[in-house]
Amino acid sequence: MRPADSAAPAEGLLARVALRFTALAERWFPDAFIFAAVAVVAVAAAALANGTPVADVARSFGDGFWSLIPFTMQMAFVAIGGYVVATSPPAARLIRALARLPRNGSGAVGLVAAVSMGAALLNWGLSLILGGLLVRALAGRDDLRMDYRAAGAAAYLGLGAVWALGLSSSAAQLQANAASLPKSLLPITGVIPFSQTIFLWQSLLIAAILIAVSITLCIWSAPTGANAVTAADLGIAPARQAPPPSDVPRHPGEWLEHSPLITLALVALGLGWFVLELSSKDPVSALSNLNTYNLFFLMLGLLLHWRPRSFLDAVGRAVPATTGVLIQFPLYGAIAALMTVKGAADLAIADRIAHLFVGLTTEHSFPLFMGIYSAVLGFFVPSGGGKWLLEAPYVMEAANQLKVHLGWAVQIYNACEALPNLINPFWMLPLLGVLGLKARDIVGFTFLQFVVHMPLVLFLLWALAGTLDYVPPILP
Incomplete structure (x- = not known):
């Protein structure tokens, strides 16, 4: 059971505000699908108001839905x-x-933050699960008094700080692959390789600073001693029960499911393909291909599980986490099509918003304006790739007109897109399921990170923008 209120550690001002904010959000905010659906209706209505014929609006919705x-x-x-x-x-x-490494509770929280953010630079899904399982393992140590809530918040920092600056960045991956871009967006942005987005030295510097600052905040803000609320205090078992092992094969048809021979054959084929891919392309180009990236992780997962049955069981447990992506991304595709369909004066909604951006900003103020806008919109549309398709048509057109480096515009989006994750419960759900917590348990700590990250990120984006020159869209 959770400790009685009279015995519970007093929360700081920021934590109390964040807890109240999250309680309101959990009570009044609908599922993210509703936000996406409302956005489709609103953009369709705006297209009609912009003078687009009804038939063109309907056609754009259907064409974009499956794009x-x-x-x-x-x-x-x-x-x-x-x-x-x-x-x-x-x-x-x-x-x-x-x-086994940490010697005290605050050090354990700092370790969780480092592991979570390091993993997020490779894969955001890996970050959530790996961080959560590490927290459960640390909570099982009898000689370590660790605040379970602070550790849970640290495990979430990969999604709240740096994931969009890493290899699984939806916007960067989308922009690096011409085949993945909607046809309406390609002429505006062109193809932007990783070398001009996540591998810019300016982007790497921001990621390094955010990691250092986040770990420091985790260590300094973690309650210690009698103030620490452990997993046991919360009535949570310290060790997460592992999935039951697969049955021993009982029939000939099950033998191959439990044999590593199939695993080795498939991994060998994958390895051969990787060798050919890397020998024909530079490593940056190879990594920027989502098919290559995903094949690598699937083959690695198959090899690490060793037996196909274990691998398939893990895939089965992972599929529910993809529900939001599968059902919402078609709506975002429809939004992108509706944003770019022409209306009165041969102007699309994206064109009109781009003109507004240009009118309100300059080359120097664009990073601040776009960063704040992306962060605010991200609270209502918590999807990195989907929201990029909503924003890109007009913010990238504005970047072209203001002569802002297009790759840096993508990174402005990426750095600020992660910020609302720190206070929005949507992406916390997989982690909270692993930890057995509620969003209100950890958001007091993530809100503190948000308060520090927001001005820091905006300052870095503004200060570093001047080190980059504009390059026109590169079409394939």
């Missing part, structure tokens, strides 16, 4: 691949080894 099927499946596999790798037996051994 992102390849990208939708790719992002679903990002989540599946990360989950499969994080729940493999070797990952479990790594987690147990890491859990």
Whole structure:
């Protein structure tokens, strides 16, 4: 049971405000699907008001609805691949080894933050599950008094701080692959390789600063001693029960499911393909292909699970986490099409908003204006790839007109897109399921991170923008 109110540690001002905010959000905010559906209706109405014929609006909705099927499946596999790798037996051994390292509770919270953010640079799905399982392992140590809530918040920092600056960034992956971009968006942005987005030294510097600041905040803000609320205090079992092992094969048809021979054959084929891919392209180009990225994580997960049956069981447990992606991304594709369909004066909604951006900003103020706008919109549309398709048509057109480096515009979006995750419960759900917590338990700590991150990120985006020159869209 949770400690009685009279015995509970007093929360600081920021934590109290955040807890009240999250309680209101949980009570009044509908599912993210409702936000996406309302956005479709609103954009369709705006297109009609813009003078677009009804038939063109309906046609754009239907054409756009299925325009992102390849990208939708790719992002679903990002989540599946990360989950499969994080729940493999070797990952479990790594987690147990890491859990033995900290000497005190605050150090344990700092370790969780470092692991979560490091993993998020590779795969956001891996970050959530790996961070959550590490917290459970640390909570099982009898010699360590760790605030379970603070550790849970630290495990979420991968999604709240740096995931969009890493390899699984939806916007960067989308922009690097011409086949994944909607046809209406490609002429505006062109193809932007990773070398001009997440691998810019300016972007790497922001990621390094955010990691250092976040870990420091975790350590300093974690309650210690009698003030720490442990998993036991919350009535949560300290060790998460592992999934039951697969049955021993009883019939000839099940033998191959439990044999590593199939695993080795498939991994060998995948390895051969990787060698050919890397020999024909530079590593940055290879990594920026979502199909290559996802195949790597799936083959790695298959190898780490060793037996196909174990791998398939892990995939089955991962699929529910992709529900939001599968059902919402078609709506975002429809929004992108509706934003770019022409209306009166041969102008689309995206054109009119782009003109507004240009009128309100300059080359120097664009990073601040776009960053704040993306962060606010991200609270209502908590999907990195989907929201980028909503924003990109007009913010990238504005970037072209203001002569802002297009890759940096993507990184402005990426750095600020993660900020609302710190106070929006949507992406917390997979982690909270692992930890057995509610959003209100951790958001007091993530809100503190948000208060520090927001001005820091905006300052860095503004200060570093001047080090980059504009390059026109590069069409394939």
